Amino acid sequence: MGGIIWLASYPKSGNTWVRTFLHNLLTNAERPADLNELSKFTIGDGNKGWYETVSRKPFDSLSPEEVAALIPKVQEAYARSRPDSVFVKTHNFLGKILDVPLITPGFTAGAVYIVRNPLDVVISLSDHYGLPLDDGIGMLNDPDAYSAETDRKVQDYLGSWSDHVKSWETMEKSMCHTMRYEDMLFKPEKTFGGLAKFLGLNPPKQRLRRAIKFSSFGALQKQEKEKGFNERSDKTEKFFRVGKAGQWKTALNPEQIDRITTAHSHMMEKYGYMPKARKTDKL
Structure with a gap:
């Protein structure tokens, strides 16, 4: 049995x-890997099928307490699957x-944490959830933010953007590798390397x-356009929307920017x- 390497992030x-x-x-x-076969390579945490397999019960028959108690058993099943x-x-x-820990230490080998500017996250997040x-x-x-349960998966427990990032920072540095979305865009070879x-x-x-090229945003958009993407939310037309940094500069008004920067300044x-104007305001 191997251990779990978590690919963790706030949504979008x-x-x-x-x-x-x-x-x-x-x-x-x-040639580029099929976008709709990612689940064969990477397990999606919270899929109800795993809970049903482990419990041998229909998911709808499980209470919230029973679902929580199953988390370590489901994650053991993840680890034993490879x-x-x-x-x-x-x-x-x-x-x-x-x-109950949402991430079971005993089955965890490490983690990759992806962080993105919350000013841009909120634009993609809002589109994704309608x-x-x-x-x-x-x-x-x-x-207390969470993403709602769907017919296929249990809800995700998020907290605020800052709380989410801070929580993953508590994992031992030798076990957790942090990547910035913006560095993936502008310094792909160094970052993915x-x-x-x-x-x-x-x-x-x-x-x-070649792996960077095949997984570029343009390549992913092209695949989604040609054959769709089975992880797309039913509340949005496209999963891969823009894939740029700095959209917030034209998409958010000053009051919206202030609400985010005030809540997450640290x-x-x-x-x-932190936008330069806000840094100046503090001086």
């Missing part, structure tokens, strides 16, 4: 991009629900560059996301 921060890169890097195919380590995507914060921007900001700032190194891989440059400063 680049998790699927990282999963696609890893799929392309490890398979080393001559002879070596297994990648598992999660949007949960690193904490507990009903006194929310007005002001409601998306409310979700981003809510310490750093991820490969963290995972103990040393791919030739040609292989690394963490935004730490990751280089």
Whole structure:
């Protein structure tokens, strides 16, 4: 049995991009990996099918307490599903629900955490969940935020954007590799190369560059346009919407920017996301 390597992020921060890169890097195919086969390579945390398999009961018959108690057993099943380590995507914060850890330490081999400017996150988040921007900001700032249960998966426990980032920072640094979405965009070879190194891989440059190319935002958009994407929300037309940094400069008004920067100033400063104007205001 291997251990779980968590691919963790707040929603709409680049998790699927990282999963696609890893799929392309490890398979080393001559053509881009099929976007709709990611689940064969990376397990999605919270899929109800795993809970039904482990409990041998229909999911709808389980109480919230029973679902929480099953979390470590489900995660053991993840770990046992591969002879070596297994990648598992999660949007949960690193904490507990009903006194049960959402991330079971005993089955965890490590984690990759993807962080993105919350000013941009909220635009993609609002589109993904079909929310007005002001409601998306409310979700981003809510310490009790969660993404609702669907017919396929249990709800994700998020907390606020800052709480989410802070929670994953508590994992031992040697076990958790943090990546900024913006560095994936502007310094892809260095950033994805750093991820490969963290995972103990040393791919030739040609292989690394091909995996980056095959998982580029344009390549993912093209695939979604041609054959759809089975993880797209039914509240939006496209999963891969824009894939740029700095959209907030034209999409958010000053009051909306202020609501986000006020709520998350410490963490935004730490990751280089605080707008210069706001930095000046503090002086």
